[in-house]
Amino acid sequence: IADFNRAIQLNPNYAIAYYYRGVIRDELGDKKNAIADFNRAIQINPNYTEAYVSRGNVRDDSGDTEGAISDYNRAIAINPNDAFAYLNRGIARSRQGDKNGAITDYSRAIEINPNLALAYINRGYDLNDLGNKERAIADYSRAIEINPNYIEAYVSRGNARDDSGDTEGAISDYNRAIEINPNYTFAYYNRGITRSRQGDKKGAIADFDRAIELEPNYAPVYLSRGNARDDSGDTEGAISDYNRAIEINPNYALAYYNRGITRSRQGDKEGAISDYNRAIEINPNLALAYLNRGYNRNELGDIEGAISDYNRAIEINPNLALGYVNRGYLLLKKGDKPGAIKDFQKAADLFKQQGDQKSHQQLLNLLQNLKEEQANTRTNHLIGQLSDRANSQ
Secondary structure (H helix, E strand, C coil), X not given: CHHHHHHHHHCCCCHHHXXXXXXXXXXXXXXXXXXXXXXXXXXXXXXXXHHHHHHHHHHHHCCCHHHHHHHHHHHHHHCCCCHXXXXXXXXXXXXXXXXXXXXXXXXXXXXXXXXXXXXXXXXXXXXXXXCCHHHHHHHHHHHHHHCCCCXXXXXXXXXXXXXXXXXXXXXXHHHHHHHHCCCCHHHHHHHHHHHHHHCCHHHHHHHHHHHHHHCXXXXXXXXXXXXXXXXXXXXXXXXXXHHHHHHHXXXXXXXXXXXXXHXXXXXXXXXXXXHHHHHHHHCCCCHHHHHHHHHHHXXXXXXXXXXXXXXXXXXXXXXXXXXXXXXXXXXXXXXXXXXXXXXXXXXXXXXXXXXXXXXXXXXXXHHXXXXXXXXXHXXXXXXXXXXXXXXXX
16 A cells, blocks of 8 residues: 555556555455545546446445446446456346346356356356256356366355255365365255254264364354254253353344244243244234244144234245144134045145155045034044144254
8 A cells, every 4th residue: 555655656647556555455354445545546547347346346345236336337348348347346236136137147247258267157056046946056167177277166056956856066165165165164064954954964074073163153053053953852952052042143033943843842932932932022924933932822722823824824835834824723623624634635736746745646536525524532633733833844
């Protein structure tokens, strides 16, 4: 900075000096003065594309996405072949939720510079968010081809592979990321999630332990380790992890939600309801929190409160089959057989659509029993099994 100060002192119209001083100030976290330097560089040279792009980056980092996009637009108007202007505008558009617009920008950046790995990985992020796993994986693979040590690309491809059911491919990617950087927290974290899905709870917990060792204040790792511990029968260890996640982030709705599930399994229905209350307070659209709070309210005899929760869960997520099952059971208890049948039929249809043939068949049998006016003993048994599943979601 001292050298650039001296250069500016010798030549107050030296745009390049202002530009590079702004770059250094941005790297040091001095956003305000960085923008001032970029402003001055642009004032001296109104066609300084790099200054527009850099000012746009600082504006975007500062939360001014509209100002950032305006700067990227100006850079592109001056130089329609500036790949980084398209790349950075794509990032800003993605943050605004305009995934398709972002993908268009990344594609243009790649057209200009086919070896711009950052454009491939960012396009992969947005394709993945839009559900196009195959194309996302192709972009991550291309980023890795350009830069074989691109850790984020391995982890992102691993996530997409895991989501696509390729758990072995996912673990291979996480392993490679760890090989490149043995201290990369997110590789251990994501490998732990995949191992847990594979049923390797011990391996998952070991990965979460390592992630916590590297990043002791990363709440999601505690949440995931808590889930693995709970699945392994260590409910006390699970609650301890959920407690720690909440201590780190008191507004972590999923930590309250998962602690509620564990407390319910322990028989602490009131404690579970308290946790679901807090999860809902933080995230009023968390349908499963209403579903499970309804289950526990019913267990404590609050049928009306339970029905109210099931109503809200279904309102948030009309495809939540277990919400219809549990509400149907309570309607049947209240003597509303037509309403119960309607809910059970809706749930059966949803289970079929979602590929859950076992639950679909259970409900068909249940509906047949109800239509034939058979004894409720068998019916209650079937509903109870499904209600138990609701509490474990």
